[in-house]
Amino acid sequence: MEYKQDRNFAEHLDALDPLASYRDKFYIPKTPSGQDSIYFCGQSLGLQPVTVQDYIEQVLHGWRTLGFKGHFCGNSPWIFYSESLKPKMAGIVGARESEVVIMNTLTVNLHLMMVSFYQPTPHKYKILVESQIFPSDRYAIKSQIQFHGYDPTTALLEIQPREGETCIRTEDIENLLDKEGASIALVLLGGVNYLTGQFFEIPKIAERARFHECIVGLDLGHAVGNVPLALHDWNIDFAVWCNYKYMNAGPGAIAACFVHDKYAESFDLPRFAGWWGGNVKTRFLMGPDFLPTPAASGWQVSNPDILSLAALAASLEIFETAGMERLRTKSKQLNGYLEFLLDRISSKRISLITPRDPEQRGCQLSFSVKDSDISVLEQLNEHGVFCDWREPDVIRVAPVPLFNRYTEVFDFVALLNDILATH
Numbered sequence: 001m002e003y004k005q006d007r008n009f010a011e012h013l014d015a016l017d018p019l020a021s022y023r024d025k026f027y028i029p030k031t032p033s034g035q036d037s038i039y040f041c042g043q044s045l046g047l048q049p050v051t052v053q054d055y056i057e058q059v060l061h062g063w064r065t066l067g068f069k070g071h072f073c074g075n076s077p078w079i080f081y082s083e084s085l086k087p088k089m090a091g092i093v094g095a096r097e098s099e100v101v102i103m104n105t106l107t108v109n110l111h112l113m114m115v116s117f118y119q120p121t122p123h124k125y126k127i128l129v130e131s132q133i134f135p136s137d138r139y140a141i142k143s144q145i146q147f148h149g150y151d152p153t154t155a156l157l158e159i160q161p162r163e164g165e166t167c168i169r170t171e172d173i174e175n176l177l178d179k180e181g182a183s184i185a186l187v188l189l190g191g192v193n194y195l196t197g198q199f200f201e202i203p204k205i206a207e208r209a210r211f212h213e214c215i216v217g218l219d220l221g222h223a224v225g226n227v228p229l230a231l232h233d234w235n236i237d238f239a240v241w242c243n244y245k246y247m248n249a250g251p252g253a254i255a256a257c258f259v260h261d262k263y264a265e266s267f268d269l270p271r272f273a274g275w276w277g278g279n280v281k282t283r284f285l286m287g288p289d290f291l292p293t294p295a296a297s298g299w300q301v302s303n304p305d306i307l308s309l310a311a312l313a314a315s316l317e318i319f320e321t322a323g324m325e326r327l328r329t330k331s332k333q334l335n336g337y338l339e340f341l342l343d344r345i346s347s348k349r350i351s352l353i354t355p356r357d358p359e360q361r362g363c364q365l366s367f368s369v370k371d372s373d374i375s376v377l378e379q380l381n382e383h384g385v386f387c388d389w390r391e392p393d394v395i396r397v398a399p400v401p402l403f404n405r406y407t408e409v410f411d412f413v414a415l416l417n418d419i420l421a422t423h
């Protein structure tokens with residue numbers, strides 16, 4: 001699409017947007033003067049769907065009126081609640097229903113997956129990650145390496161962008177796999193890197209990793225609900241994600257996991273057990289021995305938080321009617337437009353660190369602002385614009401197709417232009 005630099009053009013795109021009405025399905029935080037703020041932080045905490053309250057009230061009502069019977073009675077018996085959300089969740093990540101389980105939080109799930117899928121041996125013990133991995137993931141991974149008695153300084157391999165570049169080239173990952181693959185037990189990448197917004201070429205990387213008999217795990221925290229995923233077809237071994245970013249299920253929302261169905265009957269894999277992962281046929285007999293239920297559900301440990309699942313149910317409903325394909329189409333156009341306007345800003349201090357190829361990024365554009373500090377962000381905030389700052393000088397902006405508009409992108413860049421002119 002050819003973009004234009006005047007605000008009329010943005011208004012025109014908003015008028016033509018087939019997803020425009022979805023904005024009304026969310027509460028948009030207000031500025032002190034009562035206007036809608038420009039909320040570009042969906043990669044950090046998604047906004048509240050208007051229907052969440054009803055979904056949660058239904059659970060509260062069941063609890064109030066039925067007590068423990070709510071597990072089995074009412075409109076959405078709690079015992080099946082998590083299972084009932086699987087088809088929609090699986091659709092978003094390109095998985096079979098049986099390959100998805102909704103449970104815990106992201107980092108907890110990462111640990112549980114590594115218990116089963118990181119089995120280092122003296123010859124094959126390394127874990128390959130991207131250099132700008134989400135810090136919590138690095139802590140979790142290092143602690144797993146140490147748990148197995150290995151040394152993170154040799155066992156943790158970090159692939160870097162080339163000198164002078166900001167993103168990691170697929171060919172560099174492939175070459176490193178060819179060189180070190182024999183000693184790599186696990187390749188663990190963020191589907192979309194949290195800092196640069198780079199969407200990795202997962203199928204290519206996964207294929208090369210498999211060639212060298214490495215397990216492939218993905219952290220989809222910044223990818224789920226953002227970019228198209230096909231976890232089953234890409235033959236990914238496992239994946240974890242949270243549901244409070246692009247998935248809009250609320251702060252600390254219940255997270256999820258993917259385990260490929262090729263492991264559905266791998267009952268001999270080491271795993272940390274709990275009653276909820278037990279075979280559904282015998283779970284409530286509560287015998288002395290743990291018999292996992294087949295497929296991803298067998299990794300559950302505890303009974304899930306139904307209030308959190310209710311918020312997720314409200315959000316999944318919206319995703320289903322909007323459809324990932326339409327969301328992706330709008331997302332590409334929204335951030336293509338943002339890129340176009342940022343390229344034309346008068347200050348020459350801005351440089352994009354997100355890939356320019358639309359296929360290698362999601363909603364988020366990140367850019368560094370030379371010779372600046374966090375006061376740039378503070379000034380944006382004062383004008384009712386919310387985005388994210390990472391030291392030393394990176395601004396992360398995520399126009400989200402469900403609730404953001406083209407005019408917001410226009411107004412944001414105009415404001416940034418003004419701020420940088422005096423900064």
Ligand SMILES: *Cc1c(COP(=O)(O)O)cnc(C)c1O
Binds near residue numbers: 106134222242
């Ligand atoms: C958001 C995010 C996390 C946060 O982990 P929690 O367990 O939800 O606190 C970790 N890793 C990645 C890649 C993320 O995007």
